[in-house]
Structures are given as structure tokens and as C-alpha cells.
Amino acid sequence: MRTTSSITVGRAAELAMLGGALAAARQRAGGAVFLLGEAGIGKSRLAGECAYHAYGLGLPVLRGRGSSTGTVTPFRPLIEALSSRFRAAGPPTDPELAPYRPALARLVPEWRDAAPSAGAGAYPETVVELAEALLRLLAVLGRDQGCVLLLEDLHDTDAETVAVLEYLVDNLAGLPVLLLATLRAEPGPALELVRAAERRRAATVAELPPLPPAEVAALAAAILEEGTGELPAPLVEHLVERGDGCPYLVEELLSDLLDRGALRRAEDGRWLLADGSRPGVPSTIVRSWGHRIDQLDPQVRELLLTAATLGSRFSVTTVQLITGYDDRTLFSHLRSASEANVIVPDGSAPDRYAFRHALTADAVTAALAPAERAALARRAARAIVRADPELADERRQLVASLLLVSGDRAGAAVHFAEAGRRVLEAGAAGSAVVLLERAHELASDAERACVTERLLPALAESGQLDRAFELVRTLPPFPQSATAAPGPGEGPGPLPTPAVESRIELHTRLAWAAVMAERGPDAVAQVAAARALTAGRPRPEQDAALAVVEGHLALLPDHAPDRAADGVDVGDGDRDRDRAHEATAPTAPTAARLAEAERRARRAAEVAEHAGLPVVACQAWQLLALLAREQGFDAADACLERMLAVAEANALPVWRVEAMLRLGANAFMRTGDGTRLERAREAAAGLGAIVLTQTLDGLLAMNAVMRGEWHTARTIVDRCLDATARLHNLAAHRYLLLSSATLAAHLGRTREMERELARFRQAGGEESFLTPLRYGLCRAVGALLAEDRPGARAELAAGLAWEEAHPSVFYLAGRHGLHPLLEVVEGRWDRAALDRAAAVPAAELAWNRQFLRFADAVLLGREGRPAEAARAVAEAGPGAASFPLAHHLALRLAAEAALADGWGDPVAWLRTTEEYFHQLEVQPVAAACRTLLRRAGASVAQHRGGRDAVPAGLRTCGVTVREYEVLVLLADRPGNQELARKLSISPRTVEKHLASLLAKTGHPDRAALCALATDLHTGR
Known part of the structure; x- marks a missing residue:
């Protein structure tokens, strides 16, 4: 008979909590709930009840599960969850998701064709970017009634999924999404996430306790379909004692009793134990399952033992590879195992089965003798490798796990290391770290350094720089003969070995990661290590990559390497390179060092392009553009255009957008036109x-x-x-x-x-x-x-x-424009000082240029050259179209000087400026302009424009034009903040206008004003 309960026994508080969480998600008050407890305690049953209730309410439910095979597949639970929803219905086509589709393509198979292909040209979206994209997708799915993301067995999930969930947990508030997840209280990243979320009250954590004796009895009665009748007291005592309040164990104990006939139903319908007393039972569930498996056909038993070795969930294809069964035989055996209630079809994928519970697979394999289990794992590993030598997808990790069970630690390390390398190439640095850490732990002393060299880039890319720089110090040094520079009169010496070349590349990668993280001392140390290994004879492409890092270090105020004194140039093989590079003491950037950095970066770009290293070339051109700004923006743009061409020619979309961004920023600074920036933004959004x-x-x-x-x-x-x-x-x-x-x-x-x-x-x-x-x-x-x-x-x-x-890359902060104008207006700068300010390239940027034109006009007027001064003001006129506030502010300052020195048309300028700032409601400047106009003996305009638009009745009440504008907008019942934005005034000014309207119209409250506005709108 069936030995599972069709109802949930107990857990009333947890069910009520889940019902409240669902209701909150439907009201756009989303959140996260974690169900925590030991295996078999009822987490999945509760999650299933919540999902069933959500389905009944019409909420989309997306279900996924962590891997139970020990393999690390980035984002697997999330991919399963989205596939469970989109496999039949297809992904949503809402336009608002368009910018996020490239990132989501990693999770949604239907969107992968539209995404960049994997490889150097693909955009490596960060986990956080992917999490934001998933958040937007869930918000769209739940827009009408809410949605549920249900993830089970988080203790078996990957690092990337944990990172995504951490982001979701912190950002679900205000969204129609319920995140519901289950996990065991096992140490690991998932449990750390849950505990941290609980501490900061970002999630609800429900730890499921064992069922009390009364609920154990109720569970047994439900399983035995006893209804409200009583079960034998010895039976209940046995279930309470041996089941530990775990629903799964209670079910298995009952199943064992029924299978052995120790528990039977009497003719009067009551349940009886054999001999009327508590019978002897297996001491553990393991023995119970061993007994049950032994009753099956030997081939079915063999199949189940093989499957259990693979984990609590297994692929039919993989089992077939190992057993060699044809389709008919295989599915016949699977059907027999399913009828015996040992396995069930796994809904996550068509070709997968799962043991009825996670403990079931453990119990089956635990029934084997250690030697038998090792032999079975070894045979399975060999069969998989024989059938699939390339070990695609998860199979390499599976083989590694099987070899570890078989006792072959070295073989397992090799496969874990290769799996980590592949995962890192796919862009999942966090999962790569997990796999490579396993390999590092299992590797022999002879192989550990090789694994470390693979692990270090993964640590750097996952942001674990402290761990990376700690671990790199453990690498064994190479023999001095492998890296020593030749002495005087000696030949060129032996070429570096492939191992040394690999180590140089590793230190260079770590140096780049350090300089991008603004960790100058660490970058300097890694550059020094790489240079030491080259023994003063780096290959041109090695020197190019290092030169780019050193160029960035030259921009830092501290820890910058002094390469000028080193005598080393990129690709110049005839230079003296006897000394390894050493870091100098902290120093500020100097013109000489920056010039040397530029020279070497330019050579690095040439070498990188010739050697087919487009990423290094883009890095070099980007650095050159930054350095070239001091010489002029034409030179900087030329570098960026070359960077753009290299990126496009080599299908590097991220570097292409980086180049477009910088070109757009330069174009705006030079002309005030943001068109190129907008194009760059479109390209970045299209890339995801x-x-x-x-x-x-x-x-x-x-x-x-x-x-x-x-x-x-x-x-x-x-x-x-x-x-x-x-x-x-x-x-x-x-x-x-x-x-x-x-x-x-x-x-x-x-x-x-x-x-x-x-x-x-x-x-x-x-x-x-x-x-x-x-x-x-x-x-x-x-x-x-x-x-x-x-x-x-x-x-x-x-x-x-x-x-x-500090070195600064901002040229519009005042140094080159507003500051010179103020100094001239205040009489602190003369012509020579202004000429010096105007001689730098930044002076030609549009924002700065307008201020300098006005400063020049003030000096010309002060020097008695009125015609030239007026012409300078006229030349600054086009700035009003690009930067109206800056133009009118400068015009106000120049008009005051013109009024004092008697040149130009200060009255007309002041009237223009006063009108502009009056409309902007910047009253201090408008008032200053009116004061200056009165001082000049000119009339001051009265601002009554638009009075005819105010209805006669309101004009009689004294309602002003601005107050009427506020009143008209009240028809839509906006808040004060919205009114302020629409009218470009402050919220406080809105409050003053509303108070004045209430006083002048005699209306009692805001609602009455809204009604009046509606009447005005409808013409009543």
C-alpha cells in the first residue's frame, strides 16, 4: 500500500506564514522565505503546499532544485526554474525586458540565439547584472497577481546562484515576488546567506522542528488511512522512538513493518502488531532499504545501485552509458524500480529520475560494503570516459566524484581542475573557484602548483583578491637557472620554459586585476614578480601587457613604478635588461614619468596589434587616450578611434562600448552634443x-x-x-x-x-x-x-x-573655466594669467570656453577696448543654446563689469538674464539683475505675462499666473513632488502657492481645489 501521507500533518504556523507571504507578494510587498531543516523533515511538503495554493490563486510558480550529484553547474536551479515556466508557455515578450535579454539568455534557452556567442566577443555579464535582469523578469511575470520562485535543496547549489539569491533577497521589497527556498542546515555558502539575511531581517527563516508524538501518531494514521481511529500504542511508541519526529523516517518505518508483515489489519479493521507486542525492526533505515532492494530483480537492483552512486537524481542517458542496457531493457527496469516506490520521474527534465527522497539514495549506497561501493564507482567512471572521452557538460565533474569515491584522489583532482578551467572560460568564476579548490585539496604535492596557477585567475575574477594574493605567495620558485640573466660576455641564455611563461602570464593577469581594483602595492608586486621571471628578456607581447599595467600605475599618486630609469622599452631587444623591475617608494606622478608611460603604452599598442593580442591593444589605446588629454583632445580621440577599430575588428563588444563611451564623453565636452553618448548607451543596453x-x-x-x-x-x-x-x-x-x-x-x-x-x-x-x-x-x-x-x-x-x-580626469570642475572668470571679474587676474589658463587643451572644451570668452570680454573692457569686448560677448552667445544656465550666469557677471567700465550693452544683457532666472525661480540672481538695472537708470519689467489665461473670477481674487498653473495641474491630483518636477520649482514653493490659492479662493482644503481644477478643465 502507499506509505506516504496525502495531507500535511502539523506545521500550522508555517502554513499560515507562507499564506501571509503569498498574500503580501500579491500586494507588491514581496520577500524571501527560507525553510530550514534536516533531510526528511518536511521542507519539500511545505513548499509544495505553498506552490499548490499559489497555482490555485493564478500565480506563476517557477520551480528549480540544486544538484544532488555533487556537480557544480552555474545557475542550475535558476535555469530549471525558468525552464519550468517557459518550456510550454515561452518567455515573455514585454518590451521593457529587451535590455535584459542578453543577460537572461544565460538562463533562458529560447533567448540564447539572440545573445552574443560564447568566447572572446561575448559580453561577460556579472552575477549582479544577471541578478538585476532576473529581478526585472520576475517583476514582469508577477505584475498582475504576483509570482513565486521556488528553489529546493539550496545546500547543493552553486556559488553563482547563491550570489544571485543574495541580491534578490535584498531587493524584493516593493515587488510582486515571493522567493521560497528550502535547504538543510549544513555549513556552506547557502546557509551563510540565509543566516546573514535573517540577521539583517531581510528574509523570514522557518526552522522546522521534529514532529511531536501526537503529530507522529496523526501522520501514521493518515498514512494507514485510519481516520480518527486509534493505532496500537506499541506502534506509536516505536515510530516516535525510531522516527525522531522526521516524517520521512516515519514513512519508511511503516513501510518496513508492512513489507515484513509485522503490521497488518485485523478482520475488524483494526491495525495489529505481530504477537500483540512491539516487534523487532531494522536498527536503521539503511538496513530497511537494503532489505527492500534485495527483493527486487538482480538487474533492477544493479541499476538502482549504479544510479544511487550518481546521487539522489540521475540522468537516464548517463545510467545507460554505464550499464550498456538498450532502451527497452533500461526503461523496463526503471519502471520496476518506480513501481517499487524507490524512484520517481523528475519533473525538472524529461530524461531524469530521482530517488523518492534524498535519504533514499544515501541509504541504498550505505548498504554496500566500502570495497563494493568503490568498485562500482570505479566501473561507472570508466564506462562514462569510454563512452564520452571529451566528458562534456557535467560528466567530467561526475567522473571526478566517482573517482574520489573509488579512492583515486589524484585522478579526481585532474578532472576537477579541468572542470574548473572550463567553467572559468564560461564566465562562472565563483563555481570555478569551488571546483579548483577541490582539485587543490586533492592534488598531490607534485601537481598542486599547477592547480594553484589555474585557481589564481578564478579567485581574481571572482573578486577574492585577498585570497589570490595570499595563495600566489605559496607558489614554489623556479630554479635560478631557469630565469637568470646572462652575465657579461655570455650568450643570450636558455629560453624560458613553458612553465615559466605560464607563470609570467599569471602574474600579469593578477597585476591587471590589482590595478583595476586600485590596489597599487599589489599590482606593483605582481609586475615585479613577472619582470623577475623574464630575467630582463621579456618577449615583446609580455612586455606590452606589463607596460599597460605600469602605465596605469603611473597615474596613481602612490606606489608608481619609475620605468624611465630602468632603461627597458617594449620590444627593444637590444636594450640593457639585466635588472628585474623593482617598485620605488611612494611618489606623486611626475611629467617625466607620465611621458615615459605614454611612450611605452604606444609601443605596447603596436606590439599587441602585431602579435594578435586585441585585448591588450584596447587596454593600451585606452590608457593612451587618458594620457593624451593633457596634450589635446584631438590626440585623445585618435587613440579612442583606434581602440574602437581594434574592438570592432576582433569582435570585442565590451571594449567597443568602452571606446564609444569615452568618445561620446569627449564629444560632449568639446561641443555640448550628447549624441555619441546616447549611441553608446544604446549599444551597451543592446549588449546587456x-x-x-x-x-x-x-x-x-x-x-x-x-x-x-x-x-x-x-x-x-x-x-x-x-x-x-x-x-x-x-x-x-x-x-x-x-x-x-x-x-x-x-x-x-x-x-x-x-x-x-x-x-x-x-x-x-x-x-x-x-x-x-x-x-x-x-x-x-x-x-x-x-x-x-x-x-x-x-x-x-x-x-x-x-x-x-590628486590626478584628476575631470576638466569641467571649474579650474579651466568658471574659476578664471571669477578671478577676472574680482580683479585678481590680469591678461597674462588668463592667457595661461586659455593655453591648455581643456580651455577649448565648450563648457569652459564660454566662461573664458566672457573673462576675455571683461578684461578687454577694463583695458579700454569696448568694441572688442562686445565682440567677445557676442562670440560667447552660441553657448546659450548648449548651456543656458552657465551662459546667463556668465552674462550676469560680465554685465556687471560692463556697467562699471562703460562698454557693451549691459542693460539688454541684464534684462535677458533677469527674465531667465525669474522664469527659473532663482530669485537671488533675478533680484541682483533688477538692482543693477535700477542702478543703470533702466526700467524693470513687471512679470505679468499670461495673465489673460487666468479666468476673470480668479484674477479678481488676485490669483497669479504661477498660482493658476499650479491650480490647473491639480485636476490630476498629483503630489507636491510631482507638481514641483512638472513646473521646475521647489516643493516648498508649491506649498506656498497652494496656501495662497486656499486663502484667495476661499476653498477649505486641497480636495476642494482639485474639484475646482476639474471644473476648469471640463469648462464648467
Whole structure:
């Protein structure tokens, strides 16, 4: 008879909690729930009850499970979960998911054809980017009624899945998604994730305790279909004592009793134990399963033992490879095992079966003698290798696990290492680390160094740099003869061995990872190690890769290598290279060192292109573009154009977008036109490069602020800010926060600016390289709009002081434009000082150029050259189209000087400026302009435009044009923040207008004003 219960016994509190979580997800208050407990305690039953309830409510349920075979397959539970939903229905086609499809293609097979193919040209999306894409997909699936992502056996899942789940857990609030997962309380990354989420109250964790005796009895009654009748007391005592409150063990104990006939139903329908007393039973479930398996046909038994060796879930194809059965025989045996209630079809894939419970497979294999189990595992491993020598997919890991069971640790290490290499090539660094760590632990002393060299890049790519730099120090040194430089009069010496070449490449890769993480000392150490192994005779391509790293180090204020004194050039074989490179003491970047870095980077680019190393070539051209800015932006753009050409010719889409980004940024700085940046953003989004897309969004937001496109800037910030925080994309997050603060500053909203700068500070912005922009582009402009000229000069001075101590890549922070204008207006700079400022390449950038034109006009007027001064103002006129706020601010400063020195048309300029700032509601500047107009004896315009649009009745009440604009918008019942955005005014100003409207119209409250607005809209 069936020995499983059709109902859930007990767990009332847990079921109620799951019901509440489902209800919350339907109300867009998603969250995560983890069911924690030992094997067989009922986690899957509870999860199944929740899924059944969700199905009944019409919620999509996506189900996946961790691997139980010991293999590491990146994202396997997530792939299963999405496949369970999309296999029949197909993936959603919502346009809003288009930017995320390239990333999701890793999980959704139907989208893989549209994604870049694997290899050098593919975009290696980060786990966090993939997690954000999955979050967006789940939000779309649950948009109508909510959805459930159900993942079981997380203790058997991979590192990448754990990383994705960590992201989901922290970002489900406000989304219609319930994440429900089960796992055992076994030490590992999954349990660490759950405990951490529990500590920060980001998830609900339900630890399932054993069933109490009363519920054990109720479970047994349900299994035996006893209803409310009583079971024999000895039977209940036996189940309580031996079952430990575990539903699975209770089921197995009952099954054993029934199989042996020790438990039977009497003629009157009651259940009886043999002889009326508690019978002797197997001491363990293992013996119970051993007895049950022994009753089966020998071939079926052999098949089950083989399958159990593979894990609690197994592939029919793999079992067939091992056993050699034809299809008819194989499926006949599988059917017999299924009828015996030992295995069941696994719904995750058509060709998979699973043992009825995870403990079942363990019990079956535990019944074998150790020698028999080892022989079975060894035979299985050989059969798989014989049938599939390439060991595709998960089979190599399976063979490694089987060899480990058979006692062949060295063989297992070889296969784990190769599996780790393949997984790393596929871009799953976290899973590669797991596999290579296993190989490292199992490898013999002779092979451990080789495994370490494979493990180190995986650690670096997964962000575990501390572990990588600790482990690299354990590598054994090479014999001195393998790396020693020839002495005076000696020949060139032996060429480095392949092992030495591999080690050089390893140190170079680690050096690049370190310099990209801004870990200067570690980068210097790795460069030194690589140089030492070359013994002063690096091959040109080795020297090229190292030169790029050293060039980046040259930009850092500390720990920069001094290559000029080394006499080593990229590819110059006739130079003296007797000395290995050594790091110098911390020093600030010097012009000589930067010039040497540029020379070597240019040679590195040439060597890399000739040697067929396109990534190194792109790295070199990117570095050259950065260094060339000091010479002029034409030179920088030429480097970037070459970088773009190399990326396109070699199908490197990420480097292509990087080049487009930098070209777009340069184009905007030079002309004020953001078209190329927008194209770069489209390319990044089409590639699925979410982090790059967010970087471009930040640039576009700041550009919109500078162009006075307030609504566009606010829209970008509001759309992207939370997403960058979720992705922990600090660079883009800080830039968006600074853009938001600068937006407030440029609208004269000081309090809002300070609030946004506080958020910027909390995100670590004051320790970032954005500091000059905070001083010059944000706070200094804000001070000028408050008519606080000393404050503006102080902010600019602080920014200049910071730049003196740090290399800066920001050229619009004031040093080259706004600062010179203020110094000239204040009379602190003469012609020579301005000429020096105008002589640098940054002076030709559009934002800076307009300020310098006005500064030149002020000096010309002061020098008694009025016609030339007026012409200089006219030449600055086109800036009004690109940067209207900056143009009018400069015009206000120049008009004051023109009024004092008697040149130009200051009255017309002041009227233009006053009108602009009045419309912008920046009253301090507008008031200053009116004061200057009165001082000049000119009339001051009264701002009554649009009065005719105000209905007569409201005009009689004294309602102003601006108040009427607020009133009209109330028809849609927006909040104050939305009103402020639509009218480009502050929320506080909205409150003042609303209060005035209530007072003037006599209406009692806001609702009455909304009704009035509706009447006006409908013409009543």
C-alpha cells in the first residue's frame, strides 16, 4: 500500500506564514522565505503546499532544485526554474525586458540565439547584472497577481546562484515576488546567506522542528488511512522512538513493518502488531532499504545501485552509458524500480529520475560494503570516459566524484581542475573557484602548483583578491637557472620554459586585476614578480601587457613604478635588461614619468596589434587616450578611434562600448552634443551590459543638468538611482547622486542640494575622484546662484587644492573655466594669467570656453577696448543654446563689469538674464539683475505675462499666473513632488502657492481645489 501521507500533518504556523507571504507578494510587498531543516523533515511538503495554493490563486510558480550529484553547474536551479515556466508557455515578450535579454539568455534557452556567442566577443555579464535582469523578469511575470520562485535543496547549489539569491533577497521589497527556498542546515555558502539575511531581517527563516508524538501518531494514521481511529500504542511508541519526529523516517518505518508483515489489519479493521507486542525492526533505515532492494530483480537492483552512486537524481542517458542496457531493457527496469516506490520521474527534465527522497539514495549506497561501493564507482567512471572521452557538460565533474569515491584522489583532482578551467572560460568564476579548490585539496604535492596557477585567475575574477594574493605567495620558485640573466660576455641564455611563461602570464593577469581594483602595492608586486621571471628578456607581447599595467600605475599618486630609469622599452631587444623591475617608494606622478608611460603604452599598442593580442591593444589605446588629454583632445580621440577599430575588428563588444563611451564623453565636452553618448548607451543596453549602461546613464544625467534639461535629468536619476544601489555599482550610483545634487544646485535649491550631497557623502562620494565636481560644478555654481560670490570662490579654491594633490580626469570642475572668470571679474587676474589658463587643451572644451570668452570680454573692457569686448560677448552667445544656465550666469557677471567700465550693452544683457532666472525661480540672481538695472537708470519689467489665461473670477481674487498653473495641474491630483518636477520649482514653493490659492479662493482644503481644477478643465 502507499506509505506516504496525502495531507500535511502539523506545521500550522508555517502554513499560515507562507499564506501571509503569498498574500503580501500579491500586494507588491514581496520577500524571501527560507525553510530550514534536516533531510526528511518536511521542507519539500511545505513548499509544495505553498506552490499548490499559489497555482490555485493564478500565480506563476517557477520551480528549480540544486544538484544532488555533487556537480557544480552555474545557475542550475535558476535555469530549471525558468525552464519550468517557459518550456510550454515561452518567455515573455514585454518590451521593457529587451535590455535584459542578453543577460537572461544565460538562463533562458529560447533567448540564447539572440545573445552574443560564447568566447572572446561575448559580453561577460556579472552575477549582479544577471541578478538585476532576473529581478526585472520576475517583476514582469508577477505584475498582475504576483509570482513565486521556488528553489529546493539550496545546500547543493552553486556559488553563482547563491550570489544571485543574495541580491534578490535584498531587493524584493516593493515587488510582486515571493522567493521560497528550502535547504538543510549544513555549513556552506547557502546557509551563510540565509543566516546573514535573517540577521539583517531581510528574509523570514522557518526552522522546522521534529514532529511531536501526537503529530507522529496523526501522520501514521493518515498514512494507514485510519481516520480518527486509534493505532496500537506499541506502534506509536516505536515510530516516535525510531522516527525522531522526521516524517520521512516515519514513512519508511511503516513501510518496513508492512513489507515484513509485522503490521497488518485485523478482520475488524483494526491495525495489529505481530504477537500483540512491539516487534523487532531494522536498527536503521539503511538496513530497511537494503532489505527492500534485495527483493527486487538482480538487474533492477544493479541499476538502482549504479544510479544511487550518481546521487539522489540521475540522468537516464548517463545510467545507460554505464550499464550498456538498450532502451527497452533500461526503461523496463526503471519502471520496476518506480513501481517499487524507490524512484520517481523528475519533473525538472524529461530524461531524469530521482530517488523518492534524498535519504533514499544515501541509504541504498550505505548498504554496500566500502570495497563494493568503490568498485562500482570505479566501473561507472570508466564506462562514462569510454563512452564520452571529451566528458562534456557535467560528466567530467561526475567522473571526478566517482573517482574520489573509488579512492583515486589524484585522478579526481585532474578532472576537477579541468572542470574548473572550463567553467572559468564560461564566465562562472565563483563555481570555478569551488571546483579548483577541490582539485587543490586533492592534488598531490607534485601537481598542486599547477592547480594553484589555474585557481589564481578564478579567485581574481571572482573578486577574492585577498585570497589570490595570499595563495600566489605559496607558489614554489623556479630554479635560478631557469630565469637568470646572462652575465657579461655570455650568450643570450636558455629560453624560458613553458612553465615559466605560464607563470609570467599569471602574474600579469593578477597585476591587471590589482590595478583595476586600485590596489597599487599589489599590482606593483605582481609586475615585479613577472619582470623577475623574464630575467630582463621579456618577449615583446609580455612586455606590452606589463607596460599597460605600469602605465596605469603611473597615474596613481602612490606606489608608481619609475620605468624611465630602468632603461627597458617594449620590444627593444637590444636594450640593457639585466635588472628585474623593482617598485620605488611612494611618489606623486611626475611629467617625466607620465611621458615615459605614454611612450611605452604606444609601443605596447603596436606590439599587441602585431602579435594578435586585441585585448591588450584596447587596454593600451585606452590608457593612451587618458594620457593624451593633457596634450589635446584631438590626440585623445585618435587613440579612442583606434581602440574602437581594434574592438570592432576582433569582435570585442565590451571594449567597443568602452571606446564609444569615452568618445561620446569627449564629444560632449568639446561641443555640448550628447549624441555619441546616447549611441553608446544604446549599444551597451543592446549588449546587456547593465553596469556600462548605468555608467552612461549617469553621464547623460549630468549632461542634461549642464544643458538645462531639468526634466530629462530628473527622469534619468529617478529611473536609475535605485537600480545602481541594488547592483552595488558604486561608481554610477555616486555619479547619479552627484548629478541629482548638481541639478538642485543649478535650480537654486540649496536645501535640496545639501540633502543630495549628504546621500552622496554616505555613499563614499567624498573619498572618490568625483570630489572636484562636487566643489566646482555643484557647490560653486549653487553659491553663485545664491549671490554668494565669496562662497563660490572658496568652493573653487577647495577643488583646486584637491586636484593639486590628486590626478584628476575631470576638466569641467571649474579650474579651466568658471574659476578664471571669477578671478577676472574680482580683479585678481590680469591678461597674462588668463592667457595661461586659455593655453591648455581643456580651455577649448565648450563648457569652459564660454566662461573664458566672457573673462576675455571683461578684461578687454577694463583695458579700454569696448568694441572688442562686445565682440567677445557676442562670440560667447552660441553657448546659450548648449548651456543656458552657465551662459546667463556668465552674462550676469560680465554685465556687471560692463556697467562699471562703460562698454557693451549691459542693460539688454541684464534684462535677458533677469527674465531667465525669474522664469527659473532663482530669485537671488533675478533680484541682483533688477538692482543693477535700477542702478543703470533702466526700467524693470513687471512679470505679468499670461495673465489673460487666468479666468476673470480668479484674477479678481488676485490669483497669479504661477498660482493658476499650479491650480490647473491639480485636476490630476498629483503630489507636491510631482507638481514641483512638472513646473521646475521647489516643493516648498508649491506649498506656498497652494496656501495662497486656499486663502484667495476661499476653498477649505486641497480636495476642494482639485474639484475646482476639474471644473476648469471640463469648462464648467
